[in-house]
Amino acid sequence: MDTHLLKIRTCIVDSLEPAASFVSVYDKDGNPVELPNKLICLDIPSRGEIIFMLPEGDYIVRASKGLAYETNSANVKLEKDSAFVVALSKWFDFKAAGLFTGDCHNHINYPTDPDDVTTFMEASGIDSISLCQGWLSSRNSSRSSDGRRLAEYLEGVSTPKAHAFMGAEFPKTRFGHTCWWKFPAISDPFGCYDSYHDGEYFSSAVHSEKPVENPAVEYPYRSEAPIFKAARWKSQGGVSMVPHPTSWWMEKGNSGMICTNIAVDYCFSLLAGDVYDTLAVMGYDAEQIFYQNLWFHLLNEGYTIAGVAETDGDLKSGHRIGSLRSYAYCKGGSFDRNEFLESLCAGISFMTSGPVLITRADGVFLPGQTILNDGGQHTIKVSVKSHPDPEEYLTWIVLYKNGRPVEIVDIEDRRLRSYEHKFKFKVDKGSREWYVVKAYGKDRPHSREFADIIKYCELCEKEPHYEYTKIKQAAFTNPFYFEPEDFSHPRVLRPPMSGIVRDGNGKPLENIVINLIEDGRSVGTTITDGTGAYRFDSVSLLSEIEISGSGWRKCTRSIYLDYPPLMKYFEHIYAGRWAVSNENLKPGQVPWGVFRFSELRKILSNIEWDLDMMSLRKDKLKFELQH
Template sequence: KQPLDLPLYAIGTVHPQISPSGKAVVVSYQGSIWRLPAEGGTIKRLAAGAGFALQPCWSPDERRVAFLQGKGWSGGQVKVVDSRTGAAIPVPGTLFATGRPAFTPDGRHLVGNLRRERQLEAFRSLDLETGELKTLLRLPSPRQPWALSSDGKWVAYVTTMDMPEQQTGNDGPQADLWKVPSSGGEAERIVRFPARLHALCWSLAGDALYVSTELGGVHNDLYRVALDDPERPTRVTFGQADEDWPSVSRDGRRLLYADNHKGCPALVLRDLAADTSRTLPIERLDFGVPVGRLSLKLVDKGTGRPLVARVALEHADGSFHAPPGALWRIFGDVGHFYVRGEVEMNLPAGRYRLRAWHGPEYRMQQLNLELRSAETTQQTVVLERWTDPNARGWYSGENHIHANYGYGEYYNSPATMADMCAGEGLNVGNFMVANSDGDGVFDREYFRGRPDALSTEQTILYWNEEYRSTIWGHMTLVNLKQVVEPVFTGFKDTTNPYDIPTMSDIAWKTHRQGGLVNYTHPASQPADLYRGAYSAKGLPIYAALGKIDTMDVMGSGDRASSALYHRLLNCGFRIAASAGTDCFLNRMRSWLPGGERAYVKMDGPFSYQKWIEGLRAGKSFVTNGPMLELSVDGKGIGGEVKLPSAGEVHVRATVASQFPLDRLEVLYNGKVMATAVPVKKELTTELDTTIPIKSSGWIAARAVGPAAADVQGEWLHGHTSPVYVVVGDKPPGSADDARYFLAWIDRLWDTIQERDRFPDRRSQAEVEAEVNEARKVYGKIIDKAARTTR
């Protein structure tokens, strides 16, 4: 048992459930299953092992706990253990589930979204003695929350207004709450709730449901929905952040839930009769095995100074560990946390694999260590650079980070974001003020119109904005002094239901305050760049109108986004390459901040303003690892080469990578003009060549390779912004790509007319005029291309 110096509260317990008697609690904590008394005290580990254990539930007699174990965070294999000893209890056959399962009142069956291997998911009942798996229902939205009534007769579940191929919230923020007999039958809608519902549990009497929802804001609170008066729910909690995962004891007196206003979730027990609440203290961690102590230090080899780093501690049994209260998160199938220089923690004795990262400029360090019972192990991890872009004037950043964005286990602050960004070696972190499905706007309280006060010389934190339209696409607006209003448009049944203002208005409001306009996650499907709920459908219009400074070539859908980028460049639009991961860092499982990032070249000391202006000027390359350099006739990335007539240019491209690459390419107007194949074991590959230039256009360098275990993204990839080439006085422009975008605009306009989300005909006419201006631009490109080829 590990006694704590002082009682802790917010240690990071998730998925809590109170026992039927109200005397004990089970939780998932750092990917293992634990129990503790309902008054707090010692928390005891019941189950651990490879992967992550989540969504525990009690049997009616409290002798067993069922849970899911897997590599993901939404489901896994169904396991059952003894609730006192943690001893495994066999489950007939191999069974998988998504979301929390539940025991039936007789304890003989387990119900939930269950399936055997290679079986489609459905709401099923497992006979825990015979292994018979019986389909009861097919819930319309299996990923939405559901709950079994205390008598086992009813299932409550949730559906939303969302439709395939549409953004969430496009058709309204509401959620329908239903009930259906657990044995099957006709479902009855209880209420159309005005906001999303994230967790459910029944009252003891079955006359109400407790729900978690962000109704009226962005943070989740608990409400009681009475079945005989569902239109008037009663608010139960009034927290500063999120209250989630409600459960009620069998006597109907105690309501348990999690509260994350301290960052990590704490457990709160509410006496419903007395209307009082208290947070459960954690006084001791009982791992159930001998414990040793680890004293860990992280040091930069080059400077000898303490370093902020991402750390994974994996026990020989496959379980992951972190200090109590750490924002323990999952990337891929690895649990990790951030350490600012040093940390001490007690852990189960045994063998561990320790891995440490500090972004793509450093080599991952891995070592094996053994913790002995009742002994302290001192361990220093030295992280070493393999490249130093800052020394060459290149500074990293990204434009699309969500510190807090709904549906998350944690509540982030500038302090936690400083740890994550510094731990990834990210120089610029642009965080987003944004909505999700409805009127609530996340993180507005952190907007300052300048870098946050916790910024340092090497790590700048800046809350900016993601403008989100359900039809035009999403833009990240950075270097803002004021939030650009409205923050979102086109969300039905909200304060901004219309498809106006357009991106032109938003771009004008951004540019007048010195901001930069960036289109984010522009494409996801290489076979049809237009298609996708979150694709940048308005980008060809606003690129043609000169409103867009940059676009995220990397961050999501990299292959499709690169293809769209090339087509826009081929039309003669000068748009710089940027990157934005769209990571959700309050969620336990998400991308890493800066896992795909932009490097921007600047002269002199680093500053946020220089980074923004360098990016605007196109002095950038984007990457998830490879480090690129490019020059054309001596002009660097973002530069311009002028030729009096058709001729040749000298191109020098360089890539350095700590992971194997397939090739380095030089592109001219999207076509591969030269290729170099890296030599094995060599960090750097160079390509020095001359290429023929027939017409105005652009030249870029690209490096590609197979996906690597420690690298974010579908492949190893780096891409520069262009060096532009002007031949004579002839402007660039591809007729084929212009025709492609004219067809794109026609397709978009048909959708806009079908949506008909305008307050009046005048507004529609103004938008149509803007669209027609973009059409004219593409028409001129086609005409000029025809004259050039005559």
């Protein structure tokens, strides 16, 4: 059978200018067409024109352009070399609404061509990307040892519609991962990344062929506390995200532990003082109920937390960048990075896998903003559109109050692609209330019971459930906060620290100097008396102590890495024996109770830390994890 050239041009309706888009080719029965080189003609990005060589026959050409344009198809009869145009109609004008989107958790590795990245972004309608390591660069190139050169290189490959910046995903340790919307231009970024990967723990402890009884002691963390890096980079202008906060799985081996990507130190960070800027609450799948469950519970503790979406993706896999995204509000009609990040960190945004969810409280307030709780009647107006695929439609629109569904608008039978609704409710005067709006596409929860995220997660502890991962289209807002004038947000803890310094036989030691260090600077010194006692009235949870004395080796310890009760708390989460012992729990499911938030706040409210100088002087400190 003869082959012919098929040129597909995509443009915007009423315009002859080419428009970047994704193009797919199917046979007349709807099956994706395979080219001779085994490339499937499915969602191939182009800048508006693409050429295929295909056997003569009948085809269906499908073009899409992110969430702003309606997906369109055309029937093609190929009998000779031919050119066809597929026109795309505007579905929603994000820029007119002041909405822009970006991605900061991705793995688009060298030698990917930068032009392929920006073409993909323009076809997807992604305004910005913060590229993670290795920054589209060979680690052997001259620019790779200089963060400023890397940042300049990435910004230099940007286009007017696709802005590339330097991001990162590290530190990556047993305590959690950190992604960066904005990463400071540090020196030797590749070398720094290598030193913050906790490789010994993940390669040895998790894969151990024998049970690991005490991973914190048997596989100690040997570098600077990762949260110190995050705090320092934030002080240098960095903007961060905590990714996949409940992610874990099982590896081969008999260690009796999970392989963790859990945000182990996130609750600690809230008590220590706003180290991280945003929290992933949509990721991998459109409906990640355990991400949302953690978020909802912490919101109910009084915190204001900006939720965002992540893909952990690339340009080709099942988790492609842009498949899940956050839209943040900017006042201007063009992308401004600083304004975008400011809105993102304030939660003035919504997360989506496809539906467009526009909301206003009392006609004025955006998600993430705070409204005075006056005990009166209030409204949230909702304008929602389905994913622009013509086969998609809306089913449920849900209003959550303090994490619980209080109203479900069921329009499934009407198969509408656009809908408006006004939620009306009365707030209870004197209390803090927060409201989230969620919209589902044609795949909604199996039952109304499953719309209650908190209850659904509790059910997963008692019986296996994974249905939520099948939901493909969902969107939800950050909270609207209703707070009384006298509402007080949770305070950052600055507890007293005290204890006794002893020798290896338990004898109190006099004249031991303890230097308190915060943010790398000495902020206080005390010397033990005849009882061996020391005390500081107020310390940062991110502080270190430097201990020295005549005849003793000087050493430095931190609350984060070395305070025994906190070591036990962290180990409880990252070792994951709570998961191994409950056969109902599936990978990625971390019950709220595992985070033991009230217990954590209690153990950090008063640091009582006795120090054994014989243990401290050893090169490899072996703690007995006892308070």
